[in-house]
Each structure stands twice: as structure tokens, then as C-alpha cells.
Amino acid sequence: MIATLLGGFAASPWTRTALRYGAIALAVLLFLLSLRRSGERAGRLAERLETSEKTNDVQRRMLEAASRRPRDRNELAQRLRDGSF
Numbered sequence: 001m002i003a004t005l006l007g008g009f010a011a012s013p014w015t016r017t018a019l020r021y022g023a024i025a026l027a028v029l030l031f032l033l034s035l036r037r038s039g040e041r042a043g044r045l046a047e048r049l050e051t052s053e054k055t056n057d058v059q060r061r062m063l064e065a066a067s068r069r070p071r072d073r074n075e076l077a078q079r080l081r082d083g084s085f
Contacts (some may be wrong), residue, residue, distance in 0.1 A: 070076040 070079055
């Protein structure tokens with residue numbers, strides 16, 4: 001039954017042409033959808049990279065500030081007296 005239907009479709013030149021254009025349209029549609037998904041994925045990865053760069057920058061500035069802090073109370077008092085704090 002199915003073979004006769006497919007054989008009938010393949011016998012008509014108009015049907016073969018319509019099936020060919022339909023297959024081409026389906027392939028283009030699937031390509032565009034996959035292109036969209038990969039674009040969304042690339043956007044999410046770029047956003048994640050930007051967020052991690054901001055986080056790393058904040059952590060680096062915190063470490064730099066911690067390295068310049070006074071070691072003890074005497075050094076703090078000395079800095080306050082000198083006005084270099």
C-alpha cells in the first residue's frame with residue numbers, strides 16, 4: 001500500500017519537483033534554526049565570560065587592597081600620623 005503511494009508520487013514529474021523543493025525548503029529551515037541555536041549559545045557563553053571577567057577584576061582589586069593594608073596597629077598609627085593612609 002505504502003509502496004504504491006510512494007511509487008505514484010515518484011511517477012509524477014510535478015510531484016517530484018514539489019518534493020524536491022519541499023526538501024530544499026526543509027533543509028534551509030533546519031539550517032537557520034541550528035544557526036539561531038548556536039548564536040544563542042555563543043551569546044550565553046560571551047555573557048558568562050564577561051561576568052567572570054568582572055568577578056576576577058573585583059577579586060584582584062580586593063587582593064591588591066589587602067596587600068597594601070597596615071600589618072598591625074603600630075603601622076596603622078604611623079600611617080595616620082604621616083597622613084599617608
